[in-house]
Amino acid sequence: MRALVQRVSEARVAVDGAVIGEIAGGLLVLVCAMAGDGAPEARALAARIAKLRIFKDEAGKMNLALAAAGNAALVVSQFTLAADTARGNRPGFSAAAPPDEGRRLYELFADELRALGITVATGAFGADMKVSLLNDGPVTIWLDTDDRPVKG
Known part of the structure; x- marks a missing residue:
């Protein structure tokens, strides 16, 4: 997932x-399920984002x-993150998961963030x-x- x-x-x-x-x-969080992704990828991405230390502490770091x-x-589905522009100026999106699988993984990703104690608002898949x-x-x-091994 991306x-x-x-x-x-x-x-x-x-x-x-x-x-x-x-x-x-x-x-x-703009999120895209890629072809071949499954629940392990959704869980791993949620865990990485929940642990991402990018907010300032009392020292300003x-x-x-x-x-x-x-x-x-705020989690928003964004299949265009799968864009392939290698063959010209019109992007192709065949690397994205099929819509039904993309929706399932998008919803699972948001649920996994919630399970990690994060307050989550969402967009509307496909809208x-x-x-x-x-x-x-x-x-x-x-x-x-794909940048790190995903544990099943």
Whole structure:
């Protein structure tokens, strides 16, 4: 699985003009299930994000994880993270998981974050969403479970 994680002061997602998820501060997590991913990848990515120490401690150093900083996560499905532009200017998305599997893994990922004590708001899988955010830092980090071995 892949994720683009942004530290935010606030973030919200709307569908058809109605806000369906928002956080006051924490992480905006754009997440994509890749073809061949399963529950181990969803769990591993959730654990990595929950432990990511990118919030300032009392000394002003990036040393706190999401829960320790008292923050939340807004999780938004983003199949375009699977974009392949190797063959030209029009990206291909065949590396993304099929929609049904992508939805299952997206929901599992959000549930795993919740199980780790994180307050989670979500977007709507497959919807035309409008995401707004106020970057904090900015701090933006790319994570991919292919970068590390995943334990079953």
